[in-house]
Amino acid sequence: MPTLSRFFPLLVAAITMMGFAANSILCRLAFANNDIDPGSFTLIRLLSGVFSLTIIGTLLRPSKDLENAYGSSKNTWAGGFFLFTYAAAFSFAYTQLEAGTGALLLFGAGQFSLLLANVVLGYRLNRAEIAGFALGFGGLCVLFLPGASSPPLTGAALMVVAGGSWAMYTLTGRSAPSPIHQTWINFVKSTPWVALMAIVILVIDRPSIHISVDGAIYAMASGAIASGMIYSLWYLTLKHLSLLEATVSQLSVPSITAVGGLFLINEPITPTLILATILTLAGISIVITSQRRRN
Template identity: 45%
Template sequence: MPERRTLLLTLLAMLAFAGNSLLCRAALKDTAIDATSFTTARILSGALMLALLLRLRGASAKPRGSWRGAAALFLYAAAFSFAYLQLDAGTGALLLFGAVQVTLVLAGLLRGERLGGQALLGVLLAAGGLLYLLLPGASAPPLSGALLMLLSGLAWGLYTLFGRDGGDPLAASAGNFLRAAAFAALLALTFHAGLRLDGLGLLYALLSGALASGLGYALWYAALPGLTAIQGASVQLSVPVLAALAGALLLGEPLGARLPAAALAVLGGIALVLLPRLAGVPRAGV
């Protein structure tokens, strides 16, 4: 049962992460809202949602988290929004979680985790599927947008690592979002002259913050104790595939004929990484 719970929490979190890419891209592409306003509204609504959930759990529950976690969260969210001014949903998600994977895999190896043969094959298969999806026939993304998204992925990887040792996931998420709101307010004050609010864009930002971010990160924090750093990196490779599919269906973004094969490779690779956990194989053997 604990393994099934981890699997369910991970699946819901991945859907939320893909939703963030879609909501941000839709807001910045199809509405008049600017990246600063989107980031600020996203973080504030996430903070309010998590504070409400924490309050509903009990009067004694208090926000926790840390300033380093809040700084990583803010850097991720801000770079994410500005990058999506130039990138489509699938490409942005691929760059984001590629950077996340590198960060978490390196951290896992530094902590002494080892890749067994099956897990190594799964990581290579999933990464190969992503490369197959992006490189052949796809034009290179704008350099500035790509670099911003890689920075966002690095920050998200660090935030994920901080979350593994953050104790109560809901309290840690609430505290990090509340602290990140201070950074978001400073960002809005700095770029106040360029702020542009839009009703639909604001709605997308609120959905991104309250549901895809606030609830999504709480779910991810809850799933992390059941995953190694390398497994956490690998399972997030499903997000670019989900974002590319939804971007094509909902936003009309171009979708190549190679996506089905790439999706099979990515999801199959993730299954190879996670199956030892579901079968009860000790974590040290993964």
């Protein structure tokens, strides 16, 4: 029984990582043929997440005590804000980035943000960890070496913002009493920011708005399944894994995304991307391994 109890969260984590990769692939599928604009994709994605989680949450209604806890939680508005910031930056970034490159920037920035959060909280890096940081950062810098495969700076910067926001979203969910309902509340409390974004786009860039049937389907699948359901599984996973284990598990996402992009979108896996992925994941792994030994 202990073996099964240990295996289950790892299985859930594996499913979650594939869901994370699916988000990148669905987003790229939507933008590869210009089926939808990024603002509309974000809007449909988050509202679809609210819809699917409302159905699930109704079937698994929390107790009155948990409802009171949600209402008094300081993390709910923060979770909604970071969810929106991540989703919006993610969508606009993927109009310029390929799936594998975007996932590497997203999760590279996310993992570095989580590690830096430990430093801010008082953790002191040793020499191995400093070397790991330098190696991982160098891996991300490889993407910007002169050449045709270098990603646009605007798209890369937006994805780094998305990665930092994802890290903060992860931190707000570590103490969630009920992963599904906490995720539902985060999605619900992201809607005011979504509405504000929609108003801004209508005012300053209305001609850019366009939605095809395929684009709407990709956005709904991303929101209802790869976001709403998968993020609930992610919060569930966080209750059974340490922060270090949760960080390590996400290192697989860029590779899964790159392979998916190759087969589903015909996006090439370039030598630059391979080198950047190896260096970035190696650097983060060194930091995490050193922290685990110290702990």
